[in-house]
Amino acid sequence: MTDEVDLIIVGAGPAGMAAARTMAKNGARVLLLDEQQRPGGQIYRGLDASPAGYLGRDYAAGAGLIASMEAPEITYEGNARVWRIEDGPRVLWSRDGETHVSAGRALLLAGGAQERPVPFPGWTLPGVMSAGAAQILMKSAGMLPRGAILAGSGPLLYLVALQLIHAGAPPVALVETQTKAMMARAAWHLPGALRCSPVLVKGLGLLRRIRAAGVTRFTGARDFCAEEGEGGDVTFRFTAKGRAQEITAPLLLTHHGVVPSTHMSRAAGVSHRWNETQQAYQPEVDALGRTNVAGVHIAGDAAGIAGAEAAAFAGELAALDILRLAGKLSDKVFEARAEPVRVVLKRARAVRPFLDAAYAPPAEVLAPVGETIVCRCEEVTAEEIRRSVAEGAQGPRQVKTATRAGMGPCQGRMCELAVRGIIAECGGTPDLPRTRSPIKPVSLGEMAALAQGQPPSD
Amino acid sequence: MSIASRFLPPPKADGTVCFTLDGEPVMARDGDTLAVAILAHTGAATRTTASGSPRAPYCMMGVCFECLVEVDGRPNVQACLIPVREGMAVRRQDGLRGLRHDG
Ligand code: FES
Numbered sequence: 107m108t109d110e111v112d113l114i115i116v117g118a119g120p121a122g123m124a125a126a127r128t129m130a131k132n133g134a135r136v137l138l139l140d141e142q143q144r145p146g147g148q149i150y151r152g153l154d155a156s157p158a159g160y161l162g163r164d165y166a167a168g169a170g171l172i173a174s175m176e177a178p179e180i181t182y183e184g185n186a187r188v189w190r191i192e193d194g195p196r197v198l199w200s201r202d203g204e205t206h207v208s209a210g211r212a213l214l215l216a217g218g219a220q221e222r223p224v225p226f227p228g229w230t231l232p233g234v235m236s237a238g239a240a241q242i243l244m245k246s247a248g249m250l251p252r253g254a255i256l257a258g259s260g261p262l263l264y265l266v267a268l269q270l271i272h273a274g275a276p277p278v279a280l281v282e283t284q285t286k287a288m289m290a291r292a293a294w295h296l297p298g299a300l301r302c303s304p305v306l307v308k309g310l311g312l313l314r315r316i317r318a319a320g321v322t323r324f325t326g327a328r329d330f331c332a333e334e335g336e337g338g339d340v341t342f343r344f345t346a347k348g349r350a351q352e353i354t355a356p357l358l359l360t361h362h363g364v365v366p367s368t369h370m371s372r373a374a375g376v377s378h379r380w381n382e383t384q385q386a387y388q389p390e391v392d393a394l395g396r397t398n399v400a401g402v403h404i405a406g407d408a409a410g411i412a413g414a415e416a417a418a419f420a421g422e423l424a425a426l427d428i429l430r431l432a433g434k435l436s437d438k439v440f441e442a443r444a445e446p447v448r449v450v451l452k453r454a455r456a457v458r459p460f461l462d463a464a465y466a467p468p469a470e471v472l473a474p475v476g477e478t479i480v481c482r483c484e485e486v487t488a489e490e491i492r493r494s495v496a497e498g499a500q501g502p503r504q505v506k507t508a509t510r511a512g513m514g515p516c517q518g519r520m521c522e523l524a525v526r527g528i529i530a531e532c533g534g535t536p537d538l539p540r541t542r543s544p545i546k547p548v549s550l551g552e553m554a555a556l557a558q559g560q561p562p563s564d
Numbered sequence: 565m566s567i568a569s570r571f572l573p574p575p576k577a578d579g580t581v582c583f584t585l586d587g588e589p590v591m592a593r594d595g596d597t598l599a600v601a602i603l604a605h606t607g608a609a610t611r612t613t614a615s616g617s618p619r620a621p622y623c624m625m626g627v628c629f630e631c632l633v634e635v636d637g638r639p640n641v642q643a644c645l646i647p648v649r650e651g652m653a654v655r656r657q658d659g660l661r662g663l664r665h666d667g
Contacts (some may be wrong), residue, residue, distance in 0.1 A: 141625075142645075143647060148625055155595070185646065187626075196605065203638065219622065220623070220625070220627045223628075230617060230619060232607065232610075232617070232618050232619060233607065234622070235620075235622055235623075236622060236623055238625070239621065239622060239625070243571070243600060243603070243624060246596070246597070247596050247597075247604070247622070248574055248595070249574050249604060250572045251571055252568075252571060275572060337567060338570075338607045341595055356570040357570045361573060368626075389666050482628065483613075483629065485613055485614070485615055514629070515632065515640065516627065516629040519628070519629075564592055
């Protein structure tokens, strides 16, 4: 076992890095764990390697934060898959088939978000990926699609479109689900959103530049469906303005916003609630990121979607609170440092209600129907889940037992929101699905080695 | 079936490594993840499900588990979370893995 650090942080995105930096500045020792090789999270992924200019200025802004991870107080462990969290707190994480046990005085979960899965007939085809995946390929490897259709809604979709345009690999089409009516409803939130007008102005600028590039654009699109075309291409069908459309391309990239990654916090015993506006589960945290589990804080998108800028402020705020709880900051110093962070955090969050309303996912994504595969791992269709509820399965546990939805290797990460949507629509009881460790699969051999007390080779 | 990569040839890198995919030698850029290396090489499926339906990496961030491959005899490795290394023997996974291979 490594010796106890002041804070273990899981997740090296903006929240985790900002927290680590704040701890280090105050002389506290931090262990920073992340599944990726290098710190940065998905948002600043690949930034410290060789960032391509087409990714834009917001992306480059993460460089300072990443550089600050070099502080001697911070130990970074990459390619670390956390699979268990115990009281203490103790964190069990695996790398290259070997489990390491780390102990800290406190724990900060900063696992960020995942994209909301976008189920429709054909979304399991090899030529269909999430738009975020394509962005990761751009950031981490400079890989650009040979021609991609972008479909769905949300700010990331525009950002990816623009990055592809700047990179010289423009999308063949931009297919958006949002309607004029949604935009009109969202406008109600504009006064609040204008408090952080730079974000909004930037967003409008994105759209203008996409239009200027001449990318074919559809709005109000629905009834997504993909089939395998010639040479492995994807034939994408949908309706827009009452007309059936069909586009074929090597790659179809879909996106419908992001949702908090909650498997870790759920397995750690933190209580969660359903966020009706964002249509996602999120942990119950207070303004400083404290949870109902002693010693466990959560910050950033893992605590509720608010974006990268807000995540960094929330991480800093949580770290200040953790320093205070450890007796390293007096209440007075804490207040003096926390106040300005609270102000900027509030401003960074002000655009959310507008974005949530403007780019809300459509019903066919929230509660799919028919032969659409909902659970990719176990290949369970929407119809099978609906039937199980009709036959008396009440909540997610009974649906899982009846259909196997959520029993595969991803442990529900790809299906549980759609399963919930279907249960709710069909009059069942959409409880929070249970999550247990191992949060990430580990082999029995690896667990056995741990039980026999084989020292981890560090 | 051989399906061309869905991506443009990636930019040149300083170093290259060679691994095998189902016995076929593949050149990759040092520092890329295994999933990146495979996607740069082919647009074909990287695994099939129990019912035989083709799948390939979907999320690139460790969430979907569609990128599971066998690496040097170890099954169910998430290709998007490990760096590609010289001499890696990678196999596509067809259907489900048995527990027997575990460890
Ligand atoms: S591509 Fe989704 S887990 Fe690897």
